[in-house]
Amino acid sequence: MNSPDHINPEQLLSILFQSPNATAVYTGSDIKILSANSAMLKFWGKDRSVIGKNFTDAIPELIDQPFPDILREVWNSGITYYAKNYPATLEIDGELQESYFDFEYKAILNEKGKTEFILHTAFEVSERMAAQKLVLEKSVSEQKLNEELSAINEEYTATNEELSSTNEELMTAENSLIKLIAELHDKEKRFRFMIEQSPVAMASLKGENLIVDIVNDIVLNIWGKDRSVVGMTLPEALPELKGQPFLGILKKVYKTGKPFYGNELKVSLSHNGNLTDRYLNFVYHRTNVDGAEEHSILIVANDVTEQVLARKNVDEINTRLEIALDASSLGSTEVHLATGVMKSNDQFKRNFGFEPEEEFVYADLFEAMFPEYREKVKALVKESIRTNGIYKAEYPIKWRDGSTHWIQAHGRPRYDENGKGDRMVGMTLDITDKKLFEQQKDDFLSIASHELKTPITVVKACLQFLYRIKDQPFSDTHIRIRQILQKRPLRKRVFRIGIRSIYMQSDY
Structure with missing residues (x-):
């Protein structure tokens, strides 16, 4: 154990930072992170910004998990805590994942x-837990097999009493069964069984030449190959990997021993003679x-082609939607x-009069709205959430x-998994020009209505007067009335042109 008289905290942190084991150092009752090496940051799924x-x-x-309370207890008590x-x-990468660890919080x-200080060291044992589970399942199978063997031995014993001459053959058979059980415990057999029965794509490549040693059906399906590739080198089995x-x-992983993690990497593989991207x-x-x-190199893979292509399709759809919205000023x-x-x-x-780079929140929308419209719009939103309907509104x-x-x-509205309306998706259009035009149209029609009433009254009066003097000889009175009537249609034509202009503009 290092003594504080021989190594200072800065040197200790430097040494721990270089360790391949996951290590972190904390201080203070609020458990401030003084240092964390790359292995620990990888466990956390974080980068060095957490230091x-x-x-x-x-x-x-981790707030609702036991670790913060354990760390505070270690800090306050000075008693080291260890767990397996x-x-x-x-x-990790935006997704919550459960893993298992052996760790120590050393005061x-x-x-x-x-x-x-608190020195935190940790080792991931998720594979060990999976192996223990597999061993437990195998133990149950072995127990069942032993029970079956016990029943067989009882039958053999009964048979021995009647057929003593076959005793030597029965002993040989029993020894063969014992040897078979021993072989089931062999480490290589278990490893092979684990790969072949794995629910994910797995393969094992042996030696520097990357000889295909063990494969399961899932990885063969991804490769587009059958079990004839076992015993080949990987370049022979998958020649399309060249380039x-x-x-x-x-080869780098084999040489350095450092694992490589690939995330949504594209690979071209030959399926029935055709190169397919996955x-x-x-x-x-x-x-x-x-x-x-x-x-050997263990390969564990998951085909995410459908998810990646689906995401790309969604991105393409969103891009097209943005183009359509921009084109329509929506x-x-x-x-x-x-x-x-x-x-x-x-x-x-x-x-709403904001620049694209400015922040715009829901409160800004109602702040811009005329006060007399706010409660009405809020009521429409609540009603659409209640009925799962579309709300429509126009407001200044x-x-x-x-x-x-x-x-x-x-x-x-949009709803969460509990059926509660938690979001509202909406679209807006600036209809200021339309509203201005409607106001101009109303003003014009009001004026037109007033102006048209006067000439119609005059025409009626002239017609009534002409009717009364229809039997009289043609005179200057007839001429003046005709002149009045000839002027009135011109005025009406002016109003008809104005009205036609309004309706032509309203068609936009």
């Missing part, structure tokens, strides 16, 4: 007997046998009702520069 943060701030998914086969749920005390990076990666998540891990010069948004956070496109923000807004604009809005 200097409190433990729960750096790894928030302990489960932990960590966020480093100062000369006053108080905790000054792709995978053979080089495998996307794989995989790991290459060298298995070391003590004292052996030849190693604003789109998704608002989280509990927080007011909105994910909006640029046009949506422009409709005031931009921050004081100008007035009109918005036409459509929206529909």
Whole structure:
């Protein structure tokens, strides 16, 4: 054990940082992370930005797990804590994953007997737990087999009483069965069985030449091959890998012993003579046998082609939707009702007088809306959530520069897994020009209606007067009336032209 008289904390941190074992150092009652080496950061699924943060701030998914309380207890008591086969749920690449660990929280005390640091070392034992589970299952199978063998031996014993002459043959058979049971315990058999029965694609490549040693049906399906590839080198079994990076990666893993993790990497494989692109998540891990010069590489893979292509299709659809929205000047948004956070496109923000780079939240929308419309729109939103229907509304807004604009809005709610409406997806259109035109049209029609009433009254009066003097000789009175009637249609034609102009513009 290192003594504080021989190594200072800075040297200790430097040494621990270089260790291949997962190591971290904490200090303070709030468990501040002083240091964490690459192995520990990999366990956490984090990068070096967590250094200097409190433990729960750096790894928030552990807040409701026992580890923060255990660390505080070690800090306060100065008593080291050790655990084996302990489960932990960590966020790796955006997904929560459960793994098992052997770990120790070692209290480093100062000369006053108080905790000054906590040294955290950990080893992932998920594979060991899986192996123990497999061993347990095998033990049950062996027990059942032993029970069956016991029953057979009872039958053999009964038979021996009647057929003593066959005793030697029965003993030979019993020895053969014992030898078979012993072979089932052989490590290589278990390893082969584990690979071949694995629910994921697995293969084992032997030696520096990457000879295909063990494969299961799932990996053969990904490769597009059958079991005739067993015994071939991988370049012989999969010649299409030439020019792709995978053979080089495998040779590097074999040489260095450092595992390689591939995430959604594209590989071209030959299926029935046709090259097919697939996307794989995989790991290459060298298995070391003590004292052996030849190693093997274990391949574990998962075909994620469908997921990757589906995501790309969604991205393409979203791109096309954005183009369509931009072309139609439609604003789109998704608002989280509990927080007011909105994910909006640029046009949506422009409709409310905001620049694309500015933050725009749900409260800003109602702040811009004229006060007398706010409660009505909120009621429409609540009703659409209650009925799972579409809400439609038109309302005026005031931009921050004081100008007035009109918005036409459509929206529909989205629900969480419990059936609670938690989001609203909506679209908006600036209809200010349309509203302005409608106002101009109403004003014009009002004026036109007033102006048309006067000439119609005059025409009626002239017709009535002409009727009364129809039997009289043609005179100057007839001429004046005719002149009046000839002027009136011209005025009406002017109004008809104005009305026709209005309706032609309203067709846009």
